[in-house]
Amino acid sequence: MKFKKNNQISDKNFLRLTGIKHTTFNKMLEILKIEELKxxxxxxxxxxxxxxxRILIDFLQN
Structure with missing residues (x-):
């Protein structure tokens, strides 16, 4: 499942699918983008x- 498709689903379904909220995912993404640039x-x-x-794959595998 690609991020573009997941970005369009509701917060409740995103939480059900990944186990984290959209806001938590976005904070993780910001931190990891900084580390990726380094x-x-x-x-x-x-x-x-x-x-x-890549983050979604990690969550969906567990």
Missing amino acids: KRFRRGRTNKLSLEN
């Missing part, structure tokens, strides 16, 4: 998935 200059393969989708 990590950008390291070597390695670039990610094909967006940060939002």
Whole structure:
């Protein structure tokens, strides 16, 4: 399930699907974007998935 699709669902359904609220998800996203910018200059393969989708995958796997 992609983030764009999840961003359009209600808060109640998002909570049911992921276990966290939209506001918590957005705060986590802000923090991780800052860390991602710090990590950008390291070597390695670039990610094909967006940060939002990677976070959702982690929540949906657990």
